[in-house]
Amino acid sequence: xxxxxxxxxxxxxxxxxxxxxxxxxxxxxxxxxxxxxxxxxxxxxxxxxxxxxxxxxxxxxxxxxxxxxxxxxxxxxxxxxxxxxxxxxxxxxxxxxxxxxxxxxxxxx
Amino acid sequence: xxxxxxxxxxxxxxxxxxxxxxxxxxxxxxxxxxxxxxxxxxxxxxxxxxxxxxxxxxxxxxxxxxxxxxxxxxxxxxxxxxxxxxxxxxxxxxxxxxxxxxxxxxxxxxxxxxxx
Numbered sequence: 001x002x003x004x005x006x007x008x009x010x011x012x013x014x015x016x017x018x019x020x021x022x023x024x025x026x027x028x029x030x031x032x033x034x035x036x037x038x039x040x041x042x043x044x045x046x047x048x049x050x051x052x053x054x055x056x057x058x059x060x061x062x063x064x065x066x067x068x069x070x071x072x073x074x075x076x077x078x079x080x081x082x083x084x085x086x087x088x089x090x091x092x093x094x095x096x097x098x099x100x101x102x103x104x105x106x107x108x109x
Numbered sequence: 110x111x112x113x114x115x116x117x118x119x120x121x122x123x124x125x126x127x128x129x130x131x132x133x134x135x136x137x138x139x140x141x142x143x144x145x146x147x148x149x150x151x152x153x154x155x156x157x158x159x160x161x162x163x164x165x166x167x168x169x170x171x172x173x174x175x176x177x178x179x180x181x182x183x184x185x186x187x188x189x190x191x192x193x194x195x196x197x198x199x200x201x202x203x204x205x206x207x208x209x210x211x212x213x214x215x216x217x218x219x220x221x222x223x224x225x
Contacts, residue, residue: 091210
């Protein structure tokens with residue numbers, strides 16, 4: 001089974017800081033790698049799909065990069081409303097399985 | 110486009126349960142619809158998905174035989190069902206619309222609490 005790891009597990013940053021979260025897969029994801037934001041008490045929301053494509057309506061300060069097994073989610077200028085937990089997710093075809101990373105909690109310093 | 114889930118449930122171990130997810134604003138038959146579990150203060154786990162057009166299903170090996178998914182095209186509603194609940198089933202359950210390899214629409218979640 002494919003395993004997903006994320007680092008760091010949590011971070012504190014100031015408003016305006018650049019924030020980088022890393023996701024690593026145990027095998028090639030073929031770039032079927034997505035990022036979600038979950039605010040406290042809310043359902044997750046899709047931010048980035050296929051590693052680097054910004055979902056409609058998501059602010060442009062969010063970006064995704066990477067390929068194969070190593071991926072990055074970047075928030076170019078952290079805003080108060082970005083306090084949340086961020087999850088990466090991979091869909092593996094044949095057999096069909098979905099794996100989420102353990103999450104990275106972002107809060108304000 | 111939205112997914113609206115049924116309300117919170119409190120059940121005893123051994124009881125059965127069915128929770129629902131009603132879709133609107135898109136062609137229900139043409140998108141896979143899945144379920145994701147989030148246990149208290151933990152991460153996300155994918156359970157399974159169903160294609161309402163022909164009821165084809167795909168299950169996580171971890172949940173095969175533990176829960177059952179179904180869909181009713183006439184009411185554009187998907188269901189997640191347990192035959193005998195355990196305390197370890199206590200969690201928030203989200204229904205999700207699958208768009209290729211991502212989940213682009215999420216329901217608001219249904220909290221299931223199993224306690225004696």
